[in-house]
Amino acid sequence: MIKQAKGKTPRRPPPKKPPNNQKDPVGVYCRVRPLGAEDEECCIEVISSSTIQLHAPEGFKTNRNGEYKETQYSFKRVFGVSISQMELFEHVAQPLVDDLIHGKNGLLFTYGVTGSGKTFTMTGSPGQGGLLPRSLDMIFNSIGPYQAKRYVFKTDDKNGMEVQNEVDALLERQRRENNLPVPKTPSARQKLDPEIADMIKPEEAYKADGVDEDSSYSVFVSYIEIYNNYIYDLLEETQEDVIKPKWNGGGTPLRQNTEFIPPQSRILREDQNHNMYVAGCMEVEVKSAEEAFQVFWKGQKKRKVANTCLNRESSRSHSVLIIKLAQAPLDADGDNVLQDKNQVTVSQLCLVDLAGSERTGRTGAEGTRIREAGNINQSLLNLRTCIEILRENQMCGSNRMVPYRDSKVTHLFKNYFDGEGKVKMVVCVNPKADDYEETLLVMRFAEMTQEVEVARPVDRPICGFTPGRRHRNQAFKEELSRKLEERGGPLDRDMPSVISHLVHNLPPLPSCELTDPHDDITLPRLIEALQHRYRIKQMMIDEYSQAANALKAMLQDMDGNLISKDNLIREQTGKLDEKDKVIQTNKAELERLEKRTKMQEHKIDILQKTTKIYEDDKRSMRQELETREQRLHRELSDKKRIEQRMHGVVSDTKLKWEKECDRRVNAMQLEMQNKLWVKDEKLKQLKAIVTESRTPGRPDPPPRQTQPKRPSREERLPAKRSASPSPVPTSTPVRPLHRRSRSAGGEKWVDHKPSSSMDLGTVLQPVIPNSIQVSAPSEKALSKCDRYVLTHQEVASDGEIQTKLIKGEVIKTRGGGQSVQFTDIETLKQELTTVPGRKRKSSEGKPPNGDRADGAWTDVETRCSVAVEMRAGSNMGPGYEHHGITKRRKP
Template sequence: MTGEPQDGGIMPRCLDVIFNSISSYQATKFVFKPNRMNGFDIQSEADAMFDCQNELYAARPLKIQRKKESDVDLNQRIPDGTKIENVIEDNTYAVFVTYVEIYNNAVYDLLEEIPEETISSKQLQVKIVREDACHNMYVHSVTEVEVKSTEEAFQAFYKGQKRKRMAVTTLNSESSRSHSAFTIRLVQAPLDSQGEHVLQDTKAASVSQLSLVDLAGSERTNRTKNSGQRLREAGNINNSLMTLRTCLEILRENQLYGANKMVPYRDSKMTLLFKNFFDGEGQVEMIVCLNPSVEDYDETVHVMKFAEMTQEVQVSQPPAIKLDFGLAPGRRKANHIFKQALQMMEENGYGGSQIPEVDIGLVYSLGPPFPCLDMTDPSTDMLIKDLATFLELRMKRRSLLLKDWQQKCQHFHNKLREVEKEKLLAEHEHSSLQNLIDQERNKVSALENRLVSYESELMNLQHQVKEKETYLVSLKQDLQNQEMLLNKELLEKERLRKVYGDRIAAGKESVKEEEEEVEFKTQMKEQEKKLRKVKQNLTKDTCSSRHAPVQHTRFLATPSQPPVAPERNNLVSHVRGPLVRNPRHRRSQTVGDEIWLDHRPATAVELGTVMQPRMKRRKSVTKLTDIKHVANPKTTKYCLMSQHQDSSGELETHLYKADIFHTAEGGAQVTFNDVDSLKQQSPIATPSRKRSASTGELEDTETACAVSMEEYKRARH
């Protein structure tokens, strides 16, 4: 692209041709100002000079950097002298350059205003590819540098080249890791009627663009041995090149077979940026670089096939639009001649106030002024001959100018007739269009009336909807209040149920105790009755023995008393139903196969009960600090031992049994379902709940009976 200093490449040759052709027609710097939206604003000469002064004041002193061996010496460059002759003289021109790179499918501005001493690839901001008002694709907020010579353009290019991402690979010491595009934009605008200043109309400016794109070469991983970041860069490069090939193949297919397939420009930032060139808004030329080595034969053949396929794609180029503002041609030259004449007049002594202001236009001239006709010497006969020759030339020039004027008048009349015809046609078309506009206005008014009615209906509906929403909100609030009241009632009922349940349980317990007390009192009364009868019988026997004669026989027949029928004890009997087996204590057929986790205290007392806990397969622990003991999938049962003394001082042992359920996440859940109680008690121990009053009364009766029996025995002997 750049070539050598002695033999320039494409870019320096293009820049040389551009600046050679517009060297005398360039505008003052900052007359054309980029608007960052793919367009240009036109400023006056005063504003442009003000921007130039601001740039000079804001410019930082450049540090003298040490020249590197890789830097190109522009002084040794041989410029190209080619020049284009058919340049429009009545226009003024300016050249702008941009330099962007497409790295990992992201666009970066290589000419972004960042200090060179702090520049790094991470500081460059990602730019967005957008579409302007004319449907042209561009990089939003890209830096456009105005250059006045090829050297300035080269400086901007090498500035971006230093920021471009390069890396060392197995096949290349300086391998491009991105695609880059150096764009040259030529802006032109016509001069005003005086031929001195630029016409202050942005619509009059036209832009020509030349984009020089340096595509990074495709890479194969098996040859480059890339990895990490380099592998990712190679993948993005290959994907963008494949997208370019796909776009060209679809364009070729659409042209050959008349298909209308959609071209996937948006799959890559590179194809999206140059979409307009492929759609016919420009011209595309492709230059393929080949390496004639044997190792690159496969890739060379692949690239040649791709280049052959691209030659079959034809991009239609639209005709150039030439804007005609009705200004007379030759304005710049006439203005230049007029300024030269003014300068000569000032040099000859004419003051500035004596020079009239004239409107420069197309002026016919019959030639130079008449020669001096003063005859100072009768022998000067050559004066008449010179005058005749001058007049003949003047008459010939007059006839030519008159002929030219007549032709131009005729041409003007023809143009005027055409304009009149066009005017009549335009008026007729205007009248027809006016009728159509009136009809459309009537339709629009009718539609507006309908729209107003619909809007009013819509407002009414919206008002109704708001009312319904408000009513719905109130209903929801009422529903929430009712639910809260219902929940409160449920909680109150549950509390009352619990309170009354506790009261009922306490009442049952008290009734049971009262029944037991009544039963005990009844038994005591029966015992007292029996003892009283026995006492009466003994008293009667004693009295009879006192009056009867003494016999020698020890055992005498006593008068028989009628047998006392035993009175039935009026005891309160509790009727119990049939025994029911609790299903919670059912032992299944698989009891004994489970594994128990036996959790008992470290100082557990050995049980002396006949009934002993029976766990065939178990694991005993004293402290349960590891979750693995419970989360073990083989453990299915859990037993917790608790030992304490009851109110009578006896050892009482409780065994709390539970099931272990394992969850899918590896946890476990312990559910307690049964309690076994083991206790030892003396069979002759007096129940603690017996009343002492009843016991004392019984002992007094037995003592009294014993005394009576002893007296009876002594009387008999």
């Protein structure tokens, strides 16, 4: 014996269905959302009632040549921005509601990019109800007078429906009403949510034609969402808001250890007819459109929505509202529902609001939003894959397996694509330019979906009873009331009530109390009263017999009429059968002609597509030619502009290099002049030495020391040293003179000299003997000293380097540390004064009589003409300056 795996449903053979070769394509409609106030560029144009055209926005290239391209797409109907919700319902949802009332299934879903108006199309707003509230309103407007009492129809939790008798339904109503909580106010149940009030105007109400008046109806509503490929029941009472306490081991729960119970996901199952349904999903029986929409809005508030950069309330899940309509025929008398489960017909209409496809780069999604967007895009991709494979199987004759099970959306609605009902899709598009690329993908998917054909549903069989039972029963009751009224009886009552009325009209019995044995009055009076009541009883019996005989005669007459009518109906049925045969023959001929017409239409379509391809090629080649001409003109103008620009660049570069060459030549000339001056000075010194050595009777002079050349600014700054080497002059031996600084007091100093400081050889340098020299301040050094001095060097405005001594006092803080308060700044600056005419050209000859030019160089005053200046402020306070050595040469 083979054991079955646990948790798996055994596979049953599919039910035998009547063959149906008639197929209808999926109805695809397009609705264009109005352009927002902040959007300027529109990429969609409505050409006709069935065609739209897409314009590529600026900067978007679609073909290989980088040109803009315009594409057109055709639908069953296109609804522009000015279309109303009522007109949309007339063309899209009204036929599906009409089929639902006549026992056929339907599927309607909205598809599009996020923010394209799908939820508004499906739900709407107050005063502008969408497809969903209008469908509910039309259902109850059509079946309102023929609804069964509550709980007469009952679900069996296996996607089926059972019928209860009136007694069981009454007990069920009493039991459930007792379990319901008592409302706070009497009108609490009747009060509608202000968000859903006035969804539909009274003048916009619709009603279906051809409703079977000999049947009883009941409507059941269920609402689910598919979130991250899991199914959740939005009508479940214990979803998310129920708190389960954690116990501490005793008898009382801990309030702080409470946790939220996560919603329980549902699974899909297959019923005995191989139709998919959500197991354990709550189905609520509703008796009015307001009550049904109230149930829907209760679940809508639990739906997963979030705020993104593109939509303030973006749907993060696919929502499905399932409307089930159960109907069963009345019995032969037309009073009660027929207690036969096989006679119950269940039809359903699924209204699906798909979540919009989105790109995380545009929505700015992070964390959980990225995961939600990925699952949404994956489920929509699975839907496209299933549609593509269905189209390929139908057009190419292949037999590929359609992957319905890859996604919960496709798995739930696979029966509709297999021929269980009509399928319609409303494609919502946003005409703004930012959504052009995603809208292009939506248009291609919609165009492909129109080519998929779905088998036409078969009409349900009609019960074998004679139609008009409800009206006949009502007419019989009215006739009986009329006859009772003619006989003086009460109106609208049955026979027991008539008898009760007559009994109450009998004369009362006299007093029967006997106080005297010789009383001869009481007993005769009682006997007379009883005899009178007996006569009245006989009259009542005769009256009752006459009424019964009259009723029996009337029933016999009615039976005779029914028999004659049955005979007439049989004759009419025979004629109808003959007409049916003729109709079948005509249908066969029509099918043959339709096939031939379809073949011709297919050929015409092929020719039209070929013509369109040739026209597109012609248009594209013409556009390509125009574009190339424009590109050629643009390239010529660019070439001219580049030539003019290059001429300007060449002239600017030439001028720049000329200036650079002049600068370098001047620098080189200055450098050569300096070298030549040094060489002349050396030659003059050598000439003087030779001349003095040849003079008789004169001792040899000491060797002359050349005056050192003062280094230039470029040579003094390390970052701006010249690349050419300069001659190394010999330094004049000068004894450094130092002055005692005010800093040389009794305090101990911290002498902070950075390692990058330069020694300028200045005569007046401060000397701080009682100091600690550091290159970086430290807490240890500051703790041992009372004063602080910082040596800072910078380049002055005239290009010379000046040294600043920034002084301060070391102060101890409350926290045990040290801080420095600066109180004084000393500035050391070196200046060099040069007398004009100092340089001599080496080409000048030797002066006569061996004299040296510009006076004798033998005395000390001539060789070392040095002047020392010092300018100070008042009392040598803060801000006084030390000027360096100023060297001047006598003329």
